[in-house]
Amino acid sequence: MNTHLSTLDTRTRQQPCRLSIPLALVALLVTLPSAPLLAEGAVDVTRANTTSGPQEDVAWMSGGVGDEALDDMRKVAAAYNVRVVFSDQRGSYLAGIPFTVARLAPGNEQQIYSAVSDGPLLYLKLPPGPYQIAAQIDGVWQSQHVQAGAPGSSTRLSFVSRGK
Numbered sequence: 643m644n645t646h647l648s649t650l651d652t653r654t655r656q657q658p659c660r661l662s663i664p665l666a667l668v669a670l671l672v673t674l675p676s677a678p679l680l681a682e683g684a685v686d687v688t689r690a691n692t693t694s695g696p697q698e699d700v701a702w703m704s705g706g707v708g709d710e711a712l713d714d715m716r717k718v719a720a721a722y723n724v725r726v727v728f729s730d731q732r733g734s735y736l737a738g739i740p741f742t743v744a745r746l747a748p749g750n751e752q753q754i755y756s757a758v759s760d761g762p763l764l765y766l767k768l769p770p771g772p773y774q775i776a777a778q779i780d781g782v783w784q785s786q787h788v789q790a791g792a793p794g795s796s797t798r799l800s801f802v803s804r805g806k
Contacts, residue, residue, distance in 0.1 A: 691715060691761065700743055700755040706763035707737055715763050722765035723790050723797065726775060730803040735762030739777050739801070746772040746787065766790075780805040 691705030691714055703722065706712045719725060728736040741764060742756040751774060759777075766775075768790040776785035780803050788797050 701767035702755075702757070703765045704757075704759035704763065705761035706735070707761040711761065712763070715761075715765070719765060719796075720794075722767045723792070723795060724766040724768055724773070724775070724788055724799065725796055726759075726764040726766070726777070726799045726801065728759065728762045728764070728777060728779065728801050730805075736779065736803065737761045739764075739779060741778075742774075742776045743768070744774040744776070746774055775799060777801040779803045 691703060691711050701722075703715065703718065706715045726741070728739045730736060737760060739759045740756070741759055742753055743766065744751045744753045770790055770792050773788050773790055774785050775788055776783050778784075779801055782804065784801055784804075786799050786801075788799060790797060
């Protein structure tokens with residue numbers, strides 16, 4: 643009697659499989675045309691890099707969250723003359739950091755740009771001259787002076803959380 647139940651059980655399990663094959667084909671035919679759109683959306687999620695718009699005064703790029711985005715940032719690094727890294731005291735990267743850029747002139751400091759860096763890397767393309775870069779980490783503003791050089795040369799800054 644157990645053998646009979648086993649055979650019946652096997653038949654019951656096979657019937658849904660026969661019905662699901664046509665349904666699977668229909669689902670495949672319906673979703674296949676949108677597959678490139680779905681794949682493109684997945685790529686956008688993994689690439690969290692943001693660049694400045696063409697109308698902005700300062701050309702910049704921020705991101706570096708995830709391996710692919712980090713590789714993309716490294717590939718274009720040479721095009722930017724000021725490179726900034728945001729991290730905590732243990733060396734872990736930080737993201738979502740507000741920053742400002744001010745041009746320094748004798749007796750005058752003029753803020754020329756402010757935004758939020760989406761990732762731990764911020765690359766700036768600034769005309770040669772003196773600047774003050776400031777970043778807000780853990781609610782505290784830190785600033786550093788930098789001398790931006792000609793294209794092809796780069797200056798590196800690091801902002802580190804002073805908190806625990």
